[in-house]
Amino acid sequence: MYKILILTGVLFLFLGCIRQEDKMQPNIILLMTDDQGWGQTGYYDHPVLKTPNLDEMAANGIRFNRFYAGAPVCSPTRASVLTGRTNDRTGVYTHGYALRQQEKTLAEALQQQGYATAHFGKWHLNGLVGPGVPILKDDPYGPGKFGFDEWISVTNFFDINPLMSISGDFYEFIGTSSEIIVDLALQFIRRTVEMDKPFFTVIWDGSPHDPFRALDKDKVAFEALDENSQSHYGELVAFDRSVGILRAKLNDLGIAGNTIIWYCSDNGGLPRITPTTVGNLRGFKGSLWEGGIRVPAIIEWPAKVKPAVTDFPASTMDIFPTIAEIVGIPISASIQPQDGQSVLPVMLGNNPKREKPIPFRFNKGGALINYSFKLYAEDRHSNDFKLFNLVEDPQEKVNVMEEFPEIFDEMKAQFHAFDQSVENSIIGIDYPEGVVTDTSRRQGWMTDPRYESYLEDWLNREEYRNRILRERGWER
Numbered sequence: 001m002y003k004i005l006i007l008t009g010v011l012f013l014f015l016g017c018i019r020q021e022d023k024m025q026p027n028i029i030l031l032m033t034d035d036q037g038w039g040q041t042g043y044y045d046h047p048v049l050k051t052p053n054l055d056e057m058a059a060n061g062i063r064f065n066r067f068y069a070g071a072p073v074c075s076p077t078r079a080s081v082l083t084g085r086t087n088d089r090t091g092v093y094t095h096g097y098a099l100r101q102q103e104k105t106l107a108e109a110l111q112q113q114g115y116a117t118a119h120f121g122k123w124h125l126n127g128l129v130g131p132g133v134p135i136l137k138d139d140p141y142g143p144g145k146f147g148f149d150e151w152i153s154v155t156n157f158f159d160i161n162p163l164m165s166i167s168g169d170f171y172e173f174i175g176t177s178s179e180i181i182v183d184l185a186l187q188f189i190r191r192t193v194e195m196d197k198p199f200f201t202v203i204w205d206g207s208p209h210d211p212f213r214a215l216d217k218d219k220v221a222f223e224a225l226d227e228n229s230q231s232h233y234g235e236l237v238a239f240d241r242s243v244g245i246l247r248a249k250l251n252d253l254g255i256a257g258n259t260i261i262w263y264c265s266d267n268g269g270l271p272r273i274t275p276t277t278v279g280n281l282r283g284f285k286g287s288l289w290e291g292g293i294r295v296p297a298i299i300e301w302p303a304k305v306k307p308a309v310t311d312f313p314a315s316t317m318d319i320f321p322t323i324a325e326i327v328g329i330p331i332s333a334s335i336q337p338q339d340g341q342s343v344l345p346v347m348l349g350n351n352p353k354r355e356k357p358i359p360f361r362f363n364k365g366g367a368l369i370n371y372s373f374k375l376y377a378e379d380r381h382s383n384d385f386k387l388f389n390l391v392e393d394p395q396e397k398v399n400v401m402e403e404f405p406e407i408f409d410e411m412k413a414q415f416h417a418f419d420q421s422v423e424n425s426i427i428g429i430d431y432p433e434g435v436v437t438d439t440s441r442r443q444g445w446m447t448d449p450r451y452e453s454y455l456e457d458w459l460n461r462e463e464y465r466n467r468i469l470r471e472r473g474w475e476r
Contacts, residue, residue, distance in 0.1 A: 037269015039279030053244035061300030072292035084320030089425035098127035098440035107147030109333035137168020207235035446471035
């Protein structure tokens with residue numbers, strides 16, 4: 001059914017590779033963790049977690065203190081990365097929804113600019129929920145349908161020794177998820193360098209999402225913590241080590257200078273992990289409080305970006321328009337409206353104002369962030385909004401709507417206009433057809449007929465067994 005591949009961490013030599021330092025088109029790597037909270041880095045002085053490679057990357061690039069995931073859960077944020085649009089516009093309302101085929105992605109746009117494109121790791125945009133399983137070759141919502149030339153991917157989260165899909169062929173890998181996908185990405189990168197092509201590489205890790213699985217060597221520093229917290233932080237140790245491997249090999253290939261690495265998490269941190277995952281912020285994954293949407297983020301581009309720390313508020317919706325400005329992607333390559341804006345001026349050391357507020361819709365909730373203020377509603381239909389000054393009150397303790405009535409009224413009007421615009425997007429007005437033609441639905445792979453023939457064999461895999469038994473009503 002599938003083969004076993006063992007990755008050793010260094011699968012190829014880099015001597016004699018073509019240098020790309022002076023090329024006009026930068027190479028682009030999007031690096032994303034799964035459920036890493038804003039406070040979970042060494043450079044934010046976490047009490048137990050050390051991240052020397054992320055710290056070095058932050059010291060060499062631009063560190064965003066106020067960077068936001070597009071949503072407080074994973075699939076919606078991933079949709080916002082690929083489209084530059086808030087998730088509800090794209091049909092990805094919460095985790096597990098499929099990205100509409102009518103959307104245009106950053107990968108497709110870069111293909112048109114001559115980039116080699118590849119996706120590695122978690123996808124979670126093909127309408128399937130449950131632990132990550134290999135994506136089928138003919139999946140109409142797989143990475144290959146959205147602009148990726150190559151993909152080695154799973155539907156959702158994955159951990160040690162995962163079963164993955166290489167463009168539809170199933171393979172079992174040996175090792176941690178972080179090191180596996182970085183090694184695979186580096187193989188792709190080396191091939192594209194030898195072909196003298198720029199590359200767009202998406203590396204979406206499965207760590208530190210539950211179920212928490214870490215190597216013993218990565219848990220040593222956390223022996224005083226409970227078992228889940230030990231493994232959770234151990235997964236981040238493995239991720240940080242993989243960041244070091246990635247950056248070192250890019251340097252060996254002679255392409256580090258003209259390679260953009262844009263790192264962030266897909267949503268805020270998890271509750272019931274000690275020490276806290278979100279620093280001193282309010283809320284966790286799943287909420288529109290700062291702890292649910294503010295995430296760590298770094299952009300490293302040695303050829304252009306000087307080391308800096310910025311409080312400029314930015315989001316995953318800014319990734320598409322930023323890269324579009326850098327590369328010269330025409331507006332016709334994206335579906336409009338986009339909710340993000342280019343942060344290239346920030347990257348180049350300027351201090352611009354935020355032209356577009358950062359908007360959020362998730363379940364019934366809503367929020368809007370401009371430079372200093374955040375409008376928040378538990379239920380956006382109730383008109384019960386609150387206003388917080390994030391610069392002075394990042395923990396969102398004091399409602400200042402009466403202190404700043406003009407700002408409050410202006411931001412409410414902006415949010416309502418945005419909200420109505422999204423309602424128009426949901427019915428398909430943004431598309432050339434004027435309607436939504438997609439018929440995707442969200443379901444578990446355990447009851448998907450396309451995966452029926454694999455279930456008996458997958459009962460032998462710890463990460464799948466209980467879900468299969470429960471969803472199918474089987475007894476073992």
